[in-house]
Amino acid sequence: MRTILLVDMDSFFASVEQQSNPALRGKPVAVIGSGKRTVITTASYEARSFGVKTGMNVWEAKKVCPKLIFVTGNNGKYTHTCRMLTEIYSKYTSEVEVYSIDEAFLDITGSLKLFGSPIEIGKMIKREIKERFGLNATIGMGPNKLMAKLASDISKPDGLKFIRQEEIPEAIERLPVDALWGIGGKIAEKLGALGIRTCGELGRAPVSLLKSRFGIIGERLKLMGMGIDTSPVMSNEETAKSVGHSMTLPRDIWREEEIEAYMLKLSEMAGRRARRYKLAGDTVTVTIRYKSFRTFTKQLKINRHINDTHEIHNTAMEIIRGIKLSDSVRLLGVSLSGLRETGMPAQLNLLSGHLKKENLLNTADGINDRHGDSTVSWAAYMPYTSRPAVISPAWRPAGVHRTNV
Amino acid sequence: MKLRIEKEELQKALQNIQGVVDKKTTMPILSHFMLKADKAAFIMATDLEIALKGPITAEIIEKGSLCIPARKLFEIVKEVEGGILLESQENNWLRISAGKSTFKLMGLPEEEYPALPEIGKTEELNIDAGLLRNMIEKTVYATGDSDTRYTLNGLLLHLIPAKKTTELKLVGTDGHRLAIISSKLASPLSSEMKLILPKKGAMELKRILETSSGTITVHLEKNHIFFTIGDIVLTSRLIEGNYPNYDQVIPKDNEKQVIIDKVTCLKALRRTSIMSREKTNAVRFDVEQGKITLISINPDIGEAREEIAAQYKGESISIGYNARYLMDAIQAMDGETIRFEIQEPLSPTLLVEAAGEGAMCVIMPMRV
Numbered sequence: 001m002r003t004i005l006l007v008d009m010d011s012f013f014a015s016v017e018q019q020s021n022p023a024l025r026g027k028p029v030a031v032i033g034s035g036k037r038t039v040i041t042t043a044s045y046e047a048r049s050f051g052v053k054t055g056m057n058v059w060e061a062k063k064v065c066p067k068l069i070f071v072t073g074n075n076g077k078y079t080h081t082c083r084m085l086t087e088i089y090s091k092y093t094s095e096v097e098v099y100s101i102d103e104a105f106l107d108i109t110g111s112l113k114l115f116g117s118p119i120e121i122g123k124m125i126k127r128e129i130k131e132r133f134g135l136n137a138t139i140g141m142g143p144n145k146l147m148a149k150l151a152s153d154i155s156k157p158d159g160l161k162f163i164r165q166e167e168i169p170e171a172i173e174r175l176p177v178d179a180l181w182g183i184g185g186k187i188a189e190k191l192g193a194l195g196i197r198t199c200g201e202l203g204r205a206p207v208s209l210l211k212s213r214f215g216i217i218g219e220r221l222k223l224m225g226m227g228i229d230t231s232p233v234m235s236n237e238e239t240a241k242s243v244g245h246s247m248t249l250p251r252d253i254w255r256e257e258e259i260e261a262y263m264l265k266l267s268e269m270a271g272r273r274a275r276r277y278k279l280a281g282d283t284v285t286v287t288i289r290y291k292s293f294r295t296f297t298k299q300l301k302i303n304r305h306i307n308d309t310h311e312i313h314n315t316a317m318e319i320i321r322g323i324k325l326s327d328s329v330r331l332l333g334v335s336l337s338g339l340r341e342t343g344m345p346a347q348l349n350l351l352s353g354h355l356k357k358e359n360l361l362n363t364a365d366g367i368n369d370r371h372g373d374s375t376v377s378w379a380a381y382m383p384y385t386s387r388p389a390v391i392s393p394a395w396r397p398a399g400v401h402r403t404n405v
Numbered sequence: 406m407k408l409r410i411e412k413e414e415l416q417k418a419l420q421n422i423q424g425v426v427d428k429k430t431t432m433p434i435l436s437h438f439m440l441k442a443d444k445a446a447f448i449m450a451t452d453l454e455i456a457l458k459g460p461i462t463a464e465i466i467e468k469g470s471l472c473i474p475a476r477k478l479f480e481i482v483k484e485v486e487g488g489i490l491l492e493s494q495e496n497n498w499l500r501i502s503a504g505k506s507t508f509k510l511m512g513l514p515e516e517e518y519p520a521l522p523e524i525g526k527t528e529e530l531n532i533d534a535g536l537l538r539n540m541i542e543k544t545v546y547a548t549g550d551s552d553t554r555y556t557l558n559g560l561l562l563h564l565i566p567a568k569k570t571t572e573l574k575l576v577g578t579d580g581h582r583l584a585i586i587s588s589k590l591a592s593p594l595s596s597e598m599k600l601i602l603p604k605k606g607a608m609e610l611k612r613i614l615e616t617s618s619g620t621i622t623v624h625l626e627k628n629h630i631f632f633t634i635g636d637i638v639l640t641s642r643l644i645e646g647n648y649p650n651y652d653q654v655i656p657k658d659n660e661k662q663v664i665i666d667k668v669t670c671l672k673a674l675r676r677t678s679i680m681s682r683e684k685t686n687a688v689r690f691d692v693e694q695g696k697i698t699l700i701s702i703n704p705d706i707g708e709a710r711e712e713i714a715a716q717y718k719g720e721s722i723s724i725g726y727n728a729r730y731l732m733d734a735i736q737a738m739d740g741e742t743i744r745f746e747i748q749e750p751l752s753p754t755l756l757v758e759a760a761g762e763g764a765m766c767v768i769m770p771m772r773v
Contacts, residue, residue: 346685346771346772347581347685347727347769347771348581348751348769348770348771348772349580349581349769350578350580350581350582350583350654350753350767350769351578351580351649351654
């Protein structure tokens with residue numbers, strides 16, 4: 001039997017801001033992006049009590065809470081804190097999956113003998129986060145990730161809850177299906193049409209019915225309804241199928257030079273992450289989201305494995321040049337797949353100054369690791385570095401983004 | 406056109422042009438060769454990159470010319486016996502009779518055959534056939550195949566004039582290894598030239614030189630090169646573009662020098678690379694005083710080790726190579742031993758031929 005623990009930071013961005021500026025503590029605070037068309041990314045619990053919600057625009061938020069204080073997000077601060085938090089988790093187990101910037105799964109099955117019961121471990125982690133950063137976290141525990149997430153969701157904020165194996169049936173019997181992590185509005189609607197509204201009903205539904213309606217995931221849905229989830233805590237980043245990055249741009253763009261500059265930035269981020277994990281890929285995928293939110297991807301497979309920023313960028317631009325843009329672009333993404341470990345025997349190049357380039361990239365990566373992202377960057381990106389973009393919820397501290405899994 | 410040719414003579418001539426005639430062409434004429442009977446008879450074949458023109462001994466009964474499907478005629482000639490009579494008929498038909506068999510083969514008129522470049526008044530050089538063949542053999546293996554850096558798909562002929570002689574350097578590289586050989590020619594030359602001969606041209610030239618001896622004449626033009634070997638003329642288009650600065654990648658002043666017996670090393674490579682063949686072909690050389698241990702490890706299959714004696718006195722070093730690159734280079738070299746010149750595990754290794762012209766091969770190691 002496994003024991004999985006989820007640490008979910010309470011209104012993470014807003015809390016970090018309140019900690020770094022004592023004047024904000026105890027007040028309704030909303031963290032917004034830096035662009036003109038920004039929305040609220042996080043609201044403090046004080047603000048939430050007024051009805052301020054993530055995704056509201058500034059005007060809407062002001063209406064429900066006139067005293068609301070707006071703070072422009074500082075991504076560097078959050079990613080730094082997230083890295084520090086990960087260090088704390090790593091003291092309790094090596095099996096840490098940083099799922100997003102404010103959530104991490106820990107497999108503590110092997111840690112129980114060393115540190116005590118799940119509740120005790122949860123308390124220790126909560127206390128350490130509070131002492132070191134002044135931040136509140138909610139900790140949910142269970143025999144799997146699904147139940148750990150549920151325990152956390154129902155005990156927020158500043159909560160601590162352990163759903164034991166034998167408590168599962170009772171805990172989920174009357175729970176609406178969309179309270180389960182991974183069941184969204186659309187699936188819940190379809191289940192509703194089948195007369196399935198609670199987890200209990202989902203767990204008892206015939207698998208053939210679910211399969212005929214949902215195909216291959218039907219079986220998984222039934223298991224979820226029974227509180228069963230076998231997905232592992234993925235700490236082994238090398239199993240990643242793709243490495244990439246996407247960003248919502250500060251404003252919609254359409255000029256090729258501008259797209260090219262952002263693509264360089266994204267290629268650098270993807271390349272750097274791939275290099276950190278000693279991975280190289282032979283397929284580059286570009287994601288484009290238009291102003292209208294229409295999103296599509298296009299990929300190109302090449303004849304060798306790469307992780308060098310310039311090669312990723314050149315390939316990505318080759319893709320971009322083959323696309324006739326029909327609208328201005330709101331989000332861009334670059335990812336590398338068809339991954340292979342670069343540690344494997346690899347033939348080095350005689351003519352391309354291979355080692356020199358590799359040394360250059362390693363040095364630049366080293367500087368950026370130590371002094372912060374983009375301390376050393378490509379000159380072509382400089383005209384566009386003035387404003388940081390809104391951090392993507394898929395951000396991972398030094399992690400590989402598992403976009404394909 | 407009407408001429409009588411001995412089977413052996415025609416078969417040999419057709420065999421010679423099979424490599425030149427384009428088999429996958431979209432232009433039907435290129436799968437044909439031209440047979441022309443004037444005072445003497447000769448045949449011509451081209452794929453528009455290289456062209457071969459050579460005489461053929463025949464009894465000319467009636468002058469004329471015709472383009473004939475090269476493959477089909479070759480198949481026919483192989484099977485028939487005795488003297489062969491070739492006779493052109495109306496509408497480009499060719500009648501072939503030998504003994505009691507006759508064939509009719511559809512040809513194309515001479516006018517459809519592409520015009521081939523002619524030797525103009527250009528610079529020329531003389532070179533010994535055996536020497537040139539040897540130089541090509543020791544470099545052509547390293548040239549690239551359908552590389553996007555198209556200049557690598559050819560053999561560099563670098564001609565550097567000295568007082569009354571010319572230094573000829575042949576260089577082949579695919580970006581992972583580079584083979585180079587140099588020789589002094591007695592002919593003078595007015596200026597330095599760098600010509601890139603396509604791999605196919607180099608291979609055809611090598612094949613023709615295998616059965617020739619004496620001196621051959623090379624005519625150098627801006628876009629073409631002509632090799633006159635006795636009565637045979639091989640023409641090749643040259644690859645345009647800049648060849649990489651090869652001198653820069655040849656490691657110099659190498660401290661670690663290892664001398665290995667050629668045959669022993671080849672055999673050990675063949676054996677150890679069995680275990681690494683599929684994926685990477687990587688073999689690790691653990692070089693120590695007096696010996697080298699060849700190791701190949703394939704996590705999915707198993708591993709192989711072999712120890713060979715080597716003359717070496719320096720500190721121990723471990724370095725990985727693609728076994729095929731080593732075998733290609735060693736096989737092409739003369740003499741009983743090979744000298745390995747090593748700097749560091751990730752820097753190029755230089756292999757030097759102990760005998761002959763001192764052919765060299767620079768091999769970029771593998772990270773293992």
